[in-house]
Amino acid sequence: MDKRLSFFLILLTFSLLSVAQKKSDIPVSLHGSIQSDILFPQKDSVIIPSDQYEKLYKQTALTNTYVDLNLLSEYVEAGTRFEFLKYPLPGFDADFAGWGFPFFYVTGKYKKSKLTLGDFYDQFGSGLIFRTYEDRSLGIDNSLRGARLLLEPYKGMHIKFLGGRQRRYWAHNKSLVWGGDMELNLDQWIKALNQSNTFLTIGGSFVGKHENAGDSITDPTYQYYLNLPVNVGAYDFRANLQKGNYTFLIEYAGKVNDPSHDNKYIYKNGNALLFSGSYAKSGLSALLQAKRSDNMSFQSKRTEDAILPSYINWLPAFTTQQTYALATLYPYATQPDGEWAFQGVFSYLFKPKTDLGGKYGTLVKLNVSHIRSIDKQYVVADYNPYNENTAFLLRGTDGYTSSFFKFGKKLYYQDINLLIDKKISNDFKLNLMYLNQTIDWGVVRNEAGIGVVKTNIFVAEGKYKLSKKTTLRSEIQYLNTRQDEGDWVAGLLELSVLPSFMFTVSDMYNAGETKIHYYKALVSYTYRANFIQFGYGRTRAGQDCSGGVCRDIPASRGFTLSYNYNF
Numbered sequence: 001m002d003k004r005l006s007f008f009l010i011l012l013t014f015s016l017l018s019v020a021q022k023k024s025d026i027p028v029s030l031h032g033s034i035q036s037d038i039l040f041p042q043k044d045s046v047i048i049p050s051d052q053y054e055k056l057y058k059q060t061a062l063t064n065t066y067v068d069l070n071l072l073s074e075y076v077e078a079g080t081r082f083e084f085l086k087y088p089l090p091g092f093d094a095d096f097a098g099w100g101f102p103f104f105y106v107t108g109k110y111k112k113s114k115l116t117l118g119d120f121y122d123q124f125g126s127g128l129i130f131r132t133y134e135d136r137s138l139g140i141d142n143s144l145r146g147a148r149l150l151l152e153p154y155k156g157m158h159i160k161f162l163g164g165r166q167r168r169y170w171a172h173n174k175s176l177v178w179g180g181d182m183e184l185n186l187d188q189w190i191k192a193l194n195q196s197n198t199f200l201t202i203g204g205s206f207v208g209k210h211e212n213a214g215d216s217i218t219d220p221t222y223q224y225y226l227n228l229p230v231n232v233g234a235y236d237f238r239a240n241l242q243k244g245n246y247t248f249l250i251e252y253a254g255k256v257n258d259p260s261h262d263n264k265y266i267y268k269n270g271n272a273l274l275f276s277g278s279y280a281k282s283g284l285s286a287l288l289q290a291k292r293s294d295n296m297s298f299q300s301k302r303t304e305d306a307i308l309p310s311y312i313n314w315l316p317a318f319t320t321q322q323t324y325a326l327a328t329l330y331p332y333a334t335q336p337d338g339e340w341a342f343q344g345v346f347s348y349l350f351k352p353k354t355d356l357g358g359k360y361g362t363l364v365k366l367n368v369s370h371i372r373s374i375d376k377q378y379v380v381a382d383y384n385p386y387n388e389n390t391a392f393l394l395r396g397t398d399g400y401t402s403s404f405f406k407f408g409k410k411l412y413y414q415d416i417n418l419l420i421d422k423k424i425s426n427d428f429k430l431n432l433m434y435l436n437q438t439i440d441w442g443v444v445r446n447e448a449g450i451g452v453v454k455t456n457i458f459v460a461e462g463k464y465k466l467s468k469k470t471t472l473r474s475e476i477q478y479l480n481t482r483q484d485e486g487d488w489v490a491g492l493l494e495l496s497v498l499p500s501f502m503f504t505v506s507d508m509y510n511a512g513e514t515k516i517h518y519y520k521a522l523v524s525y526t527y528r529a530n531f532i533q534f535g536y537g538r539t540r541a542g543q544d545c546s547g548g549v550c551r552d553i554p555a556s557r558g559f560t561l562s563y564n565y566n567f
Contacts, residue, residue, distance in 0.1 A: 028073045034565040035136070036065040039089055044557040046516060047538060056554055059087045064136065080104040091544070091553040092139045093308065098170040103143060112152035119143045122162060124181040124205035127314035128253035128272045129234040129298065132166070137544060138551050140308055143167045144177060156188030166300040168310045173300045177312055179207035198243045205236040207312065209258075209300060226265060226396055232258045234270075234298060234313070249276040255298060262297035262309070263337060264391050266399030270295035272315065283349035289318050290342050294374055294402055297336035308551060311336075317548025318343035319369045320417055322435075324459050325490050325508055326479040330439045332413040334548030338374040340407055343367070360423035367417040373408025376400040386448035411452075414438045426465075433459040441484070444550075453483040469498040475506075486512015500526050508540065522560075531564040 041057040070079035081103040105118030124130040134141045146164020163178035183203040187193040209232045238251035255270035272293040279286045298313040317334045318341040347365040350357035378400045380393045420432040435457040442450035477490035492506040502524040520537030541555040
């Protein structure tokens, strides 16, 4: 949509709300936020080749800046977002660059119904067939522009209808995405469940995609013509049970044939099955999860080959979201063409004044993840995903057959993560972590010639309270591997002075092949709702991942400035 038209509609909506507020004396509040991250790049021939620097860092300053505004009242809400990404931070797709008002909405509320017009985010169930969301660190914003209706016609019944076109950077894909979702809280209908403190929710969803653009593909070299489906549907059924300390979720999703760039334009149906069970009580918790997904890439633009395609759905990654620097060097990205994934998370608090708990108690947490390929019997002999000739031969076929409960031969990812959290004294707290990790880096990077990387990572973190307002935090990290670039060592010192200041210095050093230091120094200041941070240092080329979705980050060096404000 034209920037001037967007701005006019936003201004009109806010003006109408202001007038309504003045005439009816209905309370109206303004809420919002400002987020701006700026990099002033510098040349560094050690980590950035000169030709690459000239391509990536053409501007004196690069910034991702967002301003959100939301007007809230009893019956009407309206909001917009201004984005200035004309010179985006390194690692974002070229189409990401731009500026304007790409997001705005108006929501009307009446009794137990809500109608939203404009841009919105939503999710059906776990997201297996539909999830729109924003993740600024990854450059993801796949919101829908259209309409959404939320209804609660009866107690315990929640219904959604929605439809629109999905955002892709500064435009919207031509395909129409639409769907509906219903959830029933049976414990509010069945007296026996309510009396036994048992909560049972069942739900079902359907999502359709209507895509005319690119509805056929021809290739004279291989002499084929593909009729691609104009309409693609996906469905989801789920049940969630909570009884006392136990919670169970089972969810199944299916998708009809949906040839796309992701699956080499095959016509096989897709499906996913997810199970999750957890137990929690004071001092003890356990979580077990399993997922099998097969050909579940669902995009609103089937021919897209972008860094971050326009996914309609989301497949959760059953791995721990790591925060320590060396533990994030080899992150796992969910494989939409199919995977078996298992995760177990266990934590136990040894009580104070016991042999293992000591004076203050000891928390032990264990995470185990195991992800591997599904069984695939390809219709093309000697199929090689990195060989375009064999990949082309899959087009127009079902691609492969797969036995549902049979595992594939390839291990994608595995980790064993042990964390010990121990308070030593009133002033000192110690965290210890060990991570054993195996990752098929070639599969995750989708590149031939890259093998399996195995790591052992050790982390010690200490927090020492120097005074009531001053705390010193330190980290020592070591990564051992015989693959890729070899071993790494990292260290960090962070001094926080309440309520405003924080000073941080850190370094990551490759003790294996490159012998390169990645140093950083940061100063942060907080005043009420304002946060500002100034820094200088190097950033290693690698991947930034969240929830199984990743983007590549090029190496950089320079000054950084970040500002956040919430009101």
